[in-house]
Amino acid sequence: MSTFFATALPAAQAVAGPQTYPTGALYVIATPIGNLADISLRALHVLQLVDAIACEDTRHTQSLLRSYGLERPGAQLLAVHQHNEAQAAQGIVERLRQGQRIAYVSDAGTPGVSDPGARLCAQVAAAGLRSIPLPGASSITSALSVAGCVPPQGDSAGFVFHGFLPTKAAERQAAIAALAQETRCVVLLEAPHRIHDLARLLTVLGARPVTMAREITKQFEQITTLPAQEAANWIAQEPQRSKGEFVVVLHPMAAAQNDAADHDRVLQLLLAELPTKTAVKLCAEITGASRNALYERALEWKNAG
Template sequence: MSVKSALYVVATPIGNLNDISLRAIQILGHVDVIAAEHVQNSMHLLSHHGITVKNTQLIALHQHNEKNAADKIITFLTAGKSVALLSDAGTPAISDPGALLVQRVLEHNFTVIPIPGPNAAVCALSAAGIANPHFLFYGFLPAKSGLRRRALTELAAFPYTLIFYEAPHRIVECLADMVVIFGPQRKLVIARELTKLFETIHTCTLEEATIWIDADSHHQKGEFVLLVHGTQIEKKSRISEQTQNTLNVLLNELPLKQAVKLTAEISGENRNALYQLALSIKTDLPTQ
C-alpha cells in the first residue's frame, strides 16, 4: 500500500519494458495520482504490466508546465493523497522534469520516497569497461556549438570519466566539438539505444568516433550516452621535488584549493599545474 501525503519518484524502463521493479509496479497500482511526463507513454507502460488505473487520476508534468503541475500536486498531498512521479524513461529529475517538484514537496514538509530503477548513465557506465572509479555526470550539453565548446573546455582537465547525454540530431556536431576540445586521441565509449533492439556499445578514440558515426546512418539514430575517459595526469611532473613536497605537506593540513594557492605563492609555479598535481595526489591518498 502507498503512504498518504507522499510523493513517490518512480524509475521506469529506458527501453525494455520488463526493466521495472516489483516495488514500482506495486506502488503504481496503489497511488491516488500519477504525474507523468507524457500520459500516453506511461499508459502504455501501465497497460503492459496489467496495472489498473481506473481509480487513479493521471496528470501531465513536463518541462513546460512543471511549476503549475507542482502547485496541483501540493494540493493533492495536502488532501492526504499519494502521488507517483514518472518520466518517459529512466529516473525522474535526472536530466528530466521532476527536480522542481521534489524541491517544492520538500519545502512543504511532505515525504519524498524514491523507487530506484533504470538510469541510462549508470547502465552505460556498468558496461563500458572503464576502470576509473570516479565519474562526473553532466547530462545534456548546450545545443549551440559555442556554448557547448565552452562547457567542454571547463571539463577538459578533469581526470574523471565524463558522462553526457546527447540527442541523435546533435550527435555529429557534438563529437566534432569534443575532438577540438579534448583532442582526437581521447578515448570514448558510445552507448546508444540501451536495452532496446539495436543496443550498441562502441569503444574508440574521439577521432575514430567521428568516422564511425558517419560510416552508417543507423549509427546516428537513437538516444546516446557518451562516456569520455578522464584526462591522464602525469604523476611525475616537471614541478620540482621541493615544490611537490611543499604541496604534499599543505594538502595534509588544508583544503585542496587553499593548499594549491599557498604552494603557488611560495614556489612561483603555475597554479593550474599545481591544481592538477594536487588532484592526482588526493586520488592516490588512501581512504581513512
C-alpha cells in the same frame, strides 16, 4: 496487456504488498528506458496502489501502464512536465496534504535526472512532505556500468554528470573545451540529430577513450569504446550508428593526458589574445611542450570550428 507480463502483477503484490507505503507521500518511480522487463516489482505494486500518477506525458504513461495490465482513468493521470512543473507541483502538494499517495514518472528512466521531477520534489520537501524514491532504470548508470572507466593509479574514482550540451555552436565548443580539462569521468547525453556535431567536437580530446552507448536496453543497442579522435569517423561509417539516444562517457584522464590538458589550457588562453604562431611560441616556452605538437593542436581546434 502483454501476455509476457501476465504473472508480473500477482508477483508484485506478493513480494511488495506486505511492505509499508506511507500516505501523504510522493513516490518517484523509475521506468524502463527501453526494455519493458526492466520495471521493478515494487514499482508495479505502487502504480496500482497510488491515488493518482503524475507523469511527463499522460498518453505515453497510459500506454506503459497498459503494457503491464494496469488501467487508470484519465482523471487519475496528472500532466507534470518541464513547461508546467512549478505550477502543477502546487496541486500535487495539496493532494499530498489531503493524505493521498501520488506517484511521479517521467517518460523513461529516473525522474529528476535530465528529466522533470526536481522542482516537484523541491516543492514537496518545502511543504514538509516526503518524496520516496523507487530506483530502477537509468541510461547514465547503465552506460557507466559497462564503460570500464578505471581512474589513473592514485586517483579517486568518481564521475561528473554533464547531461546535454548547449545547442548553440559557440557555447557547445566552449563547453567541450572546459570538459577537456576535467580529469574525472564525464557523462554526456545527446540526441541523434546532434551526435555528428558532438563527435566532431570530441576530436580535440585526442586519444582519450570515450564510450559511445546508443539505444541502451533496446533491440539495436550498441556500445563501443574508442579514442575520442576516432568517434566522428566511427559514426560516419554506418548510417544506423547515428540513430537513437546516446550516452557518451569520457573516460578519466590519464596522467600524460593531464599534462597535455595543462598545455591545452595555456594554449587556449594565449590563442584568445594572440595570433596562432605567437601563442604557440609562448606556450612552448611556458610549458616545455613541443612547438610542432602545439601548432597541430591549434589547427585541430580551428578545423573543429
